[in-house]
Amino acid sequence: MVKYLLKHKNDIGAEVLFNEEKGSLEEVLSIQNETFIPICSQNGHSDNLKMWWHNRAVPRSRSDIRHLLDKEKVQTTQSLLLNNLGLSMTDAFWVCPLGHDIKWEDVSFQLNPPNEKGIEITRGRISSELYGISHQWHQLEEN
Numbered sequence: 001m002v003k004y005l006l007k008h009k010n011d012i013g014a015e016v017l018f019n020e021e022k023g024s025l026e027e028v029l030s031i032q033n034e035t036f037i038p039i040c041s042q043n044g045h046s047d048n049l050k051m052w053w054h055n056r057a058v059p060r061s062r063s064d065i066r067h068l069l070d071k072e073k074v075q076t077t078q079s080l081l082l083n084n085l086g087l088s089m090t091d092a093f094w095v096c097p098l099g100h101d102i103k104w105e106d107v108s109f110q111l112n113p114p115n116e117k118g119i120e121i122t123r124g125r126i127s128s129e130l131y132g133i134s135h136q137w138h139q140l141e142e143n
Contacts, residue, residue, distance in 0.1 A: 001026060003098040006037060006049070006086075010104045013037035016049065016095070023079030025053040038093065056088065057081040 006014040013036030017027040028046040031037065040048045057077035058065060065077060074080050085102075086095040089109050096102050105111055 003029065004095040005032075005098060006093065006095055007104070008036040009092045009108075011036040013093075014041075014046070014049065015098070018082055018095075020082070021075065021079070023057070023074070023076050023082040025050045025078075053081070053086070054078060056086060 001017050002020050004016050004018055005012050006016050012032045013034070014031045015029040016025055017029055018024065019026050028041075028049050031041075031046055034042045037046075037049065038052050040052055058068075058080060060077055069075070069077070069080065072080060072083065074083065082095070085107060086093065087107060087109055088094075092104065092108070092110075094104070094107065
């Protein structure tokens with residue numbers, strides 16, 4: 001289990017605990033600011049964050065998903081999502097490993113088109129060289 005901060009851009013919404021192997025959100029440790037968490041989880045509905053995370057992952061019905069999971073050596077689509085810090089092309093929510101000073105401006109797909117600054121959306125990896133970390137968000141490979 002590893003702790004992350006759920007963020008909206010650079011604003012912290014919650015501290016959460018993930019199962020690294022499964023990529024699943026296991027526990028909401030604390031809500032820091034409800035303004036910066038998904039609406040479904042506001043007003044005391046923090047358990048909804050688990051479902052939100054599960055639904056954020058690539059659908060298992062996607063035709064090439066098994067190939068991508070095998071290629072990335074992960075078990076689940078949630079693991080793939082966690083390896084990508086939960087980033088999406090459609091909103092500004094993401095997760096940052098606790099204790100790492102990573103900024104939205106560094107990882108945002110909107111601000112950094114794929115394949116710039118080490119971001120490779122199709123490979124499910126964010127370059128460890130960009131941040132100087134070898135934290136297993138996991139099992140980042142040197143590019």
